[in-house]
Amino acid sequence: MSTQSRMTPHTRLVEVRQNVLKKNDLQARALRERFADAGVHVVSLVSSPGAGKTMFLERTMTALSASHHIAALVGDLATENDAARLARSGARVKQITTGTVCHLDAEMVERALDDWKLEDIEMLFIENVGNLVCPSSYDLGEALRLVLVSVTEGEDKPLKYPTIFNTADVAMITKLDLAQAAECDRAVLRANITRVRPGMRLFEVSAKTGQGMDDWLEFLMLRASD
Amino acid sequence: MSTQSRMTPHTRLVEVRQNVLKKNDLQARALRERFADAGVHVVSLVSSPGAGKTMFLERTMTALSASHHIAALVGDLATENDAARLARSGARVKQITTGTVCHLDAEMVERALDDWKLEDIEMLFIENVGNLVCPSSYDLGEALRLVLVSVTEGEDKPLKYPTIFNTADVAMITKLDLAQAAECDRAVLRANITRVRPGMRLFEVSAKTGQGMDDWLEFLMLRASD
Numbered sequence: 374m375s376t377q378s379r380m381t382p383h384t385r386l387v388e389v390r391q392n393v394l395k396k397n398d399l400q401a402r403a404l405r406e407r408f409a410d411a412g413v414h415v416v417s418l419v420s421s422p423g424a425g426k427t428m429f430l431e432r433t434m435t436a437l438s439a440s441h442h443i444a445a446l447v448g449d450l451a452t453e454n455d456a457a458r459l460a461r462s463g464a465r466v467k468q469i470t471t472g473t474v475c476h477l478d479a480e481m482v483e484r485a486l487d488d489w490k491l492e493d494i495e496m497l498f499i500e501n502v503g504n505l506v507c508p509s510s511y512d513l514g515e516a517l518r519l520v521l522v523s524v525t526e527g528e529d530k531p532l533k534y535p536t537i538f539n540t541a542d543v544a545m546i547t548k549l550d551l552a553q554a555a556e557c558d559r560a561v562l563r564a565n566i567t568r569v570r571p572g573m574r575l576f577e578v579s580a581k582t583g584q585g586m587d588d589w590l591e592f593l594m595l596r597a598s599d
Numbered sequence: 600m601s602t603q604s605r606m607t608p609h610t611r612l613v614e615v616r617q618n619v620l621k622k623n624d625l626q627a628r629a630l631r632e633r634f635a636d637a638g639v640h641v642v643s644l645v646s647s648p649g650a651g652k653t654m655f656l657e658r659t660m661t662a663l664s665a666s667h668h669i670a671a672l673v674g675d676l677a678t679e680n681d682a683a684r685l686a687r688s689g690a691r692v693k694q695i696t697t698g699t700v701c702h703l704d705a706e707m708v709e710r711a712l713d714d715w716k717l718e719d720i721e722m723l724f725i726e727n728v729g730n731l732v733c734p735s736s737y738d739l740g741e742a743l744r745l746v747l748v749s750v751t752e753g754e755d756k757p758l759k760y761p762t763i764f765n766t767a768d769v770a771m772i773t774k775l776d777l778a779q780a781a782e783c784d785r786a787v788l789r790a791n792i793t794r795v796r797p798g799m800r801l802f803e804v805s806a807k808t809g810q811g812m813d814d815w816l817e818f819l820m821l822r823a824s825d
Binding site: 386389390392393422451452473503522526529532554 | 611612647650676730735749755758761762780781
């Protein structure tokens, strides 16, 4: 593809997208350095719409907010609902509304942090737009990326959306309380996760009943203190 | 933006994407004409991953396959699982694996139809990649687009992903059998759908128990005979 005139729109799209991703990687790297310098442990969450990110995050933040300085950025195409929900934990929360954009990128995160003093924050959560595909390409400068999958989504999801599992550090099986009603075979779901990503750290939780949350919180605090 | 050198990667991405969409619209228009000429009624399905598209489609296709010539194209990033499931209905089924692409486009549909004789098909279903954002921008030449949302995803999803509801013709609330366990307030979910899209045609089904399927099938047959 030496001259522009021979390019199809698709070829151009791929090229321009690669440049955007390269730019995002540089911005994410700069963010990661800023977070490290300021001592902020950054955890991002990705999943399908409706996998329970916000409820899981609300429970996590409520458990931590008494003893730690925490904050959250939450991405959605529209509405400020999630920011309002998460603010109930007492933490600082800011909504990023993306319009029609299907993922957060490093620049959106950087802009949202504009008027926050990073040195005042120990742990920052970033809840991505609900999407099992596109967020996998965008580094946000996080130290830990969680992919959540609920027991109601079917055991095959890791096999059908492998990239997002490959770019995440931890898999979180959510809505454990619905496993029986949804007839989810958790052993198969777990096996499919480790088939895509052998040895992946895996938790199973119900944010509603609290089941499994202690193990997760213990792991999180250990990671944050590294 | 008069010169290329002044463009940011993002500006260029938006421009190139607009060209891709324009190209897709032309291809979709051509497809729609081909479908009309051949007498094929085309129905596409979009939803989050795990909203129950495949099970709903399997039940729909099984109900119709004895009396009608039906076929299906099914999109996923990876695996041929869904094609294998849908083939149990006895219909012709082809899997489109998109790799890392987060949606189907008109060109993929056209290519998949390459060795099928459209005149032999009365109804064609197209199951999109599980994604509540990106598929909304891509016309596939369908006559009817369904957006599915399951009772386990939370009542707020139509407000948070309005575009996909605006580009669909029919909303389908799925997994009705789990509504009580998931504590879904269906009245709120219905209200949120019609808040985004006043007057939208709406069905509530459980593909597992069969509840609501008769109403949907009756509607579908009426639309197909238009």
